Amino acid sequence: xxxxxxxxxxxxxxxxxxxxxxxxxxxxxxxxxxxxxxxxxxxxxxxxxxxxxxxxxxxxxxxxxxxxxxxxxxxxxxxxxxxxxxxxxxxxxxxxxxx
Numbered sequence: 001x002x003x004x005x006x007x008x009x010x011x012x013x014x015x016x017x018x019x020x021x022x023x024x025x026x027x028x029x030x031x032x033x034x035x036x037x038x039x040x041x042x043x044x045x046x047x048x049x050x051x052x053x054x055x056x057x058x059x060x061x062x063x064x065x066x067x068x069x070x071x072x073x074x075x076x077x078x079x080x081x082x083x084x085x086x087x088x089x090x091x092x093x094x095x096x097x098x099x
Contacts, residue, residue, distance in 0.1 A: 004023070009047070021056065022056060024059075026041060026061075026063035027061035027089070028065045030043075030044070030074060031044050031075070031078045045079070047079055048081055052082045059085065061089050064091065072089060
């Protein structure tokens with residue numbers, strides 16, 4: 001499992017990490033977020049690139065904020081440009097089983 005935490009993703013797109021079954025990434029900003037927000041968090045397109053590059057089977061989007069809630073279809077569209085495996089949105093109190 002890889003948990004990205006709060007990061008802007010810079011430098012991670014080409015990082016050669018070990019393959020992982022599960023990648024948890026913060027979905028705190030939409031694709032069209034402003035410069036300041038992008039300096040703090042990853043855009044969905046960056047998340048998709050990283051998920052593809054680390055070869056994860058499952059991607060969970062956590063740390064969802066008001067600016068991303070309701071934008072799930074746009075988020076999926078951006079992520080799917082690079083990543084086509086399993087994708088979940090983690091809402092508050094969501095429980096996921098890891099085997």
